[in-house]
Amino acid sequence: MCNLKKVKLLNRESSLEFLPNLSDKLGPKIYIKRDDEGGRGGGGNKLRKYERIIADAIDKNADTLIIAGHYQSNAARELVGAACQLGLKSIVVCKEMIPEQNPTFNENGNALLMKLMNANIIAIDKEDDFQTEMERVAKDVIKNGHLPYIIPFGGSNLLGSLGYLDCANEIIEQFRNVEGKSPDYVITPAGSGGTMAGLIAGFAIAEKPTKVIGFSVLHKDKTIENVVTHLTDEIIDNIKPNSDLKINFEINTNFVGDGYGIPTESGKKAIGILAELEGLFLCPVYTSKAMAGLIDYIEKNKIQKDETIVFIHTGGMPLVHAYYNQ
Ligand SMILES: Cc1ncc(COP(=O)(O)O)c(C=O)c1O
Numbered sequence: 001m002c003n004l005k006k007v008k009l010l011n012r013e014s015s016l017e018f019l020p021n022l023s024d025k026l027g028p029k030i031y032i033k034r035d036d037e038g039g040r041g042g043g044g045n046k047l048r049k050y051e052r053i054i055a056d057a058i059d060k061n062a063d064t065l066i067i068a069g070h071y072q073s074n075a076a077r078e079l080v081g082a083a084c085q086l087g088l089k090s091i092v093v094c095k096e097m098i099p100e101q102n103p104t105f106n107e108n109g110n111a112l113l114m115k116l117m118n119a120n121i122i123a124i125d126k127e128d129d130f131q132t133e134m135e136r137v138a139k140d141v142i143k144n145g146h147l148p149y150i151i152p153f154g155g156s157n158l159l160g161s162l163g164y165l166d167c168a169n170e171i172i173e174q175f176r177n178v179e180g181k182s183p184d185y186v187i188t189p190a191g192s193g194g195t196m197a198g199l200i201a202g203f204a205i206a207e208k209p210t211k212v213i214g215f216s217v218l219h220k221d222k223t224i225e226n227v228v229t230h231l232t233d234e235i236i237d238n239i240k241p242n243s244d245l246k247i248n249f250e251i252n253t254n255f256v257g258d259g260y261g262i263p264t265e266s267g268k269k270a271i272g273i274l275a276e277l278e279g280l281f282l283c284p285v286y287t288s289k290a291m292a293g294l295i296d297y298i299e300k301n302k303i304q305k306d307e308t309i310v311f312i313h314t315g316g317m318p319l320v321h322a323y324y325n326q
Helices: 020-026 046-059 074-086 109-116 130-143 158-179 194-205 223-239 265-278 287-299 318-322
Strands: 016-018 029-034 064-069 089-094 120-123 148-150 185-190 211-216 249-252 308-313
Touching: 016 158, 020 029, 020 265, 020 287, 029 158, 046 074, 046 158, 046 194, 064 074, 064 130, 074 089, 074 109, 074 318, 089 130, 109 318, 130 148, 158 194, 158 223, 158 308, 185 194, 185 287, 194 211, 194 223, 194 249, 211 223, 211 287, 223 249, 265 287, 287 308
Parallel strands: 029 308, 064 089, 064 148, 089 120, 185 211, 185 308, 211 249
Antiparallel strands: 016 029
């Protein structure tokens, strides 16, 4: 079994909130899991992943965390915040991955918050390979007498994904308290896949019938399904080896739009609906695309009016500012 140690980046369970006005509008009972709240660096879904990844780094005596990202990366911003909190160093190997959406795109939102935390950002060219560059930076760190630790893409390795197994268990407990059962559906954005894999494994291991639906925000092909399936199997093999558990999930790649980081019309509409009806903010890159997918599923009766839903709010609020002109 893998190392299950954690550092404490989250002070409490995230809340599960009922969305009365959205539920009234769409039909099914919709709850939201507030993984956007709490935690240093502005919060978001990566903190659950970093709790075990950083514990592993500390176990290996590393003092410098290296992450690859772009100027509007939530993952990088959250890592820098966690490193600040724990007194570790961090380096963001950064390149442009999203076409500039406005004149301040690389200075606003997450870029601004990273600057406020005095993040050590090493800019590389668009054509440069992240892994090669992170390894080069790691060698420099060693030369300077420190010990580096490279964060896996999106925090989506086994250790990171286990954070979302924790989240599934929180949902099971919280939902039982309000509805007396497990939800019919859990909806999440899927980028590097660890959030979704942890959730699927969590419900499977707890032997709950809940179906996890992931709306891809990055891959438009089978890649995301392969990654999620592989990670889910890896988690189950580690936590409950030789079991014959039923996994229940679906991945939809039809809401990515023109590509990663490019807002869609249905996503923008979803941002407006949540803001106006519930005073909640979704981001143009991740959660809005998942919410657009959920709305579509309900409108097309793929989810019935008498079913229950938990939508995972994975964070990303700074992106609302970065995309202000959209
Ligand atoms: C706000 C937000 N939602 C969802 C995701 C995707 O999560 P995962 O990479 O685990 O699929 C990310 C990843 O960067 C994110 O920042």
